[in-house]
Amino acid sequence: MQREGSALHGLGVVILKELSDHLTSVRMRVLEWLVVLFALAALYGAIQQIRETTAEDPFLFLKLFTTAREPLPFTFVSFLTILVPLVAIGMGFDAVNGEHNRRTLSRILSQPIYRDALLFGKFLAGLFTLSVSLLALWLLVIGLGLFLLGLPPSGEELARAFIFLFVTIAYAGVWLALAMLCSIIFRSAATAALVALGLWLFLTLIWPALAPAIVIAFAPSSDEETLILAAQYLARLSPSNLFGEVVLALLNPTTRTLGPVYLSQLQGAVLGAPMPLGESLIIAWPQIVGLVAGTILLFVGGYVIFQRQEVRA
Amino acid sequence: MSTNNVIEAQGLTKRYNGVAVVKGISFSVARGEIFGLLGPNGAGKTTTILMLLGLSDISDGQARVLGHDPVREPLAVKRRVGYLPDQVGFYDNLSASDNLRYTARLMGLERDERERRIASSLDHVGLADVADRPVDTFSRGMRQRLGLAEILMKEAQIAVLDEPTSGLDPQATAELLQIIRNLKNRNVSVLLSSHLLDRVQSICDRVALFNEGNIALLGTVAELGRQVLGIGYYVDVEAEGQGVAEKLKAVPGVKSVESVGTNHARIYAERDVRSDAAAAIVGNGGKLLRLSVETPSLDQIYNKYFENVSGGRYAA
Secondary structure, X not given: OOOOOOOOOOHHHHHHHHHHHHHHOHHHHHHHHHHHHHHHHHHHHHHHHHHHHOOOOOOOOOHHHHOOOOOOOOOHHHHHXXXXXXXXHHHHOOOOHHHHHOOOHHHHHOOOOOHHHHHHHHHHHHHHHHHHHHHHHHHHHHHHHHHHHOOOOOHHHHHHHHHHHHHHHHHHHHHHHHHHHHHHHOOOHHHHHHHHHHHHHHHHHHHHHHHHHXXXXXXXXXXXXXXXXXXXXXXOOOHHXXXXXXXXXXXXXXXXXXXXXXXXXXXXXXXXXXXXXXXXXXXXHHHHHHHHHHHHHHHHHHHHHHHHOOOOO | OOOOEEEEEEEEEEEEOOEEEEEEEEEEEEOOOEEEEEOOOOOOHHHHHHHHOOOOOOOEEEEEEOOEOOOOOHHHHHHHEEEEOOOOOOOOOOEHHHHHHHHHHHHOOOHHHHHHHHHHHHHHOOOHHHOOOEHHHOOHHHHHHHHHHHHHHHOOOEEEEEOOOOOOOHHHHHHHHHHHHHHHHOOOEEEEEEOOHHHHHOOOOEXXXXXXXXXXXXXXXXXXXXXXXXXXXXXXXXXXXXXHHHHHHOOOOEEEEEEEEXXXXXXXXXXXXXXXXXXXXXXXXXXXXXXXXXXXXXXHHHHHHHHHHHOOOOOO
16 A cells, blocks of 8 residues: 655654754763773773784784783773673663653654654664764774874775774664664563663673584584584674674784685685785675674564554553 | 545444454544544544544544545645644653654744744743743643644644543643633634543533444434433523423423422423523513523433443443
């Protein structure tokens, strides 16, 4: 059945309203400070470590993101892996059920807009807020790196760092879409937040450890290569895992493969030699696409449920 | 389909998981009319409203709102119809005028027009003084009035009000009903639902009495009184004279006469019999002291009707 008018009529209005809500909310400010402080701590550690080791590394600048101050394991990237989902969930868990509970939903939907505009607007505003925060953080890291290392990044380093920024936004998108899905399914904001956080803990901490166990328990084959590959594929259901692999390929240019290394791949290879940016991108491409596809899938799931939901409280 | 009707529903049905909650109801609302949907909670009033607004799918039957189909042309309907939901909510952190500004933008109003309409509608509902206060400081009555301000701002041709007076104190109710009457004076049709009957009675032109997803009764309050109680009017008479009661009983249309006190009688009648009753008393040499008419209250009709239904005598 054809509906009259554009489904996205009023989208801009919703985005602006949601953006101003996000940017002025206390919750957002707390989360941002949390991210900035943790990131600065990690960055400071990395700079200390880099200064001490002073290795001959053509990609020294990228080490800012991936180096930890020994003996602590906390790198800038590992902080992002943990905190970005937290911020995204914090922004999305009451997106739709909040409107229900404030009893504003039916009033807003009785204005001449479709539900599509409301949901798209909320998602895009959330993603935009996350992007702005991450971009600011990224610039902060680059600037501090310049300032404290006294070393300008090369063009390729900047390009890799920029793609890393994009992937981080896609990673945030997955969790935002997941949190919004929870906010659509569960009428109570507390339930939605708990379920989203539970999924986050499960996928980030438990799933990578659980995947090999599941494979060993259920795989019919005892071939070691099959087992390893199966475990790896299974572990990739976790967005954190995908993000980790992309980061590895992008920020560590010597990474040649994200799976098991075959002898044929080592033939003629100069071990420790960096890959060109294009090759690194190709290695991480399936993971990047996976993150974007995960975002879209979760959003579409929420969209379908929201369209069929009754508006009455 | 009459062009004078702004809302027409034909066999409107809503089923949730195969269970019908609205069972093929038909009614129409004329331009400038205040139409009441009355009935107990869960009788299907809100569901009916949501279907008319295109906010809920219609399982069967069809509806026309200002000539538009709410299923196929929801935007056209929602542009012209203002809706005040049950226990309306606003963004508590925003001021009253900012809340209206957001919906005005969603309506697509231009800046100057927007500000003009916000100011005049807030003024109309008496919220101009608190326009810049955050809504979380507002009482329930103020929120309801803000909701009506939104409908005024929209310059809607139909106002749909779901339980507009529930939970309000008597004064807030009176203020709200006055604003609703003003809507009618602006030639806005009003469709309102309520389970608070006596208040609604005073402003509704016609009512539909809901019972378990059906419209059990439909018409003016006097018509319903005739249908259910067998009477449309009460006439209170105070008169001095001989055999007043007998004379009154003989007046056509009078069902019965009940003596309430000395020289005081109450007439139950099918129609407004005041002039005939006065003629009968005065013509008999009596002295007419007071004559007043009342329609039976919706409460009485409602209670009597549901008594009948539960007594099994009324096949609904």
